[in-house]
Amino acid sequence: MLADFDAFLSDHANCERKASAMAMGMVVKYPDRPLVIPALIDVAQEELTHFAQVYELMRSRDVALVRDTRDEYVIALMAQARHGRDERFLDRLLLACVVECRGAERFGLVADGLGDPVLAQFYGQLRRSEVKHGHVFADMALRYFAHTDVYRRMGQLVELEADIMSALPVRAALH
Ligand SMILES: [Fe+2]
Numbered sequence: 001m002l003a004d005f006d007a008f009l010s011d012h013a014n015c016e017r018k019a020s021a022m023a024m025g026m027v028v029k030y031p032d033r034p035l036v037i038p039a040l041i042d043v044a045q046e047e048l049t050h051f052a053q054v055y056e057l058m059r060s061r062d063v064a065l066v067r068d069t070r071d072e073y074v075i076a077l078m079a080q081a082r083h084g085r086d087e088r089f090l091d092r093l094l095l096a097c098v099v100e101c102r103g104a105e106r107f108g109l110v111a112d113g114l115g116d117p118v119l120a121q122f123y124g125q126l127r128r129s130e131v132k133h134g135h136v137f138a139d140m141a142l143r144y145f146a147h148t149d150v151y152r153r154m155g156q157l158v159e160l161e162a163d164i165m166s167a168l169p170v171r172a173a174l175h
């Protein structure tokens with residue numbers, strides 16, 4: 001993957017932009033869930049900052065933004081969200097948590113795999129931020145749902161995510 005770092009960067013920038021839009025999309029979708037709105041706005045802002053930072057890095061390396069391609073991983077994952085008002089809300093929060101944790105793991109691998117200390121530091125910082133977002137989404141779920149329900153569903157989604165991940169081909173991308 002690291003041999004194709006510039007292609008990875010184009011994908012990474014799009015992922016950050018989509019993560020920001022996804023958080024604001026939840027603000028639009030759930031105006032009646034006030035306990036999560038401030039955290040969603042924070043996440044949206046931080047993801048947009050990540051997008052700006054990655055885009056700066058791309059410019060410095062003469063790498064252009066690319067159009068979105070289908071993210072089979074995220075599509076397959078989001079298809080796991082159940083229907084029903086509460087079920088869907090819980091699943092969307094927990095799926096966001098899973099995506100953040102997987103992103104953090106990948107950034108850790110990138111940070112460790114890059115020879116460049118400046119890039120390694122940047123990806124290390126992103127990793128910490130995505131770990132925090134993972135906690136933030138779990139915390140949002142716990143504001144509206146019982147511990148047992150949150151952790152039971154989280155366990156199921158983590159297993160489903162592992163199956164989805166292992167079924168996909170490896171490519172120069174975040175997922
Ligand atoms: Fe991010």
Ligand SMILES: [Fe+2]
Nearest residue numbers: 100129130133
């Ligand atoms: Fe994040």
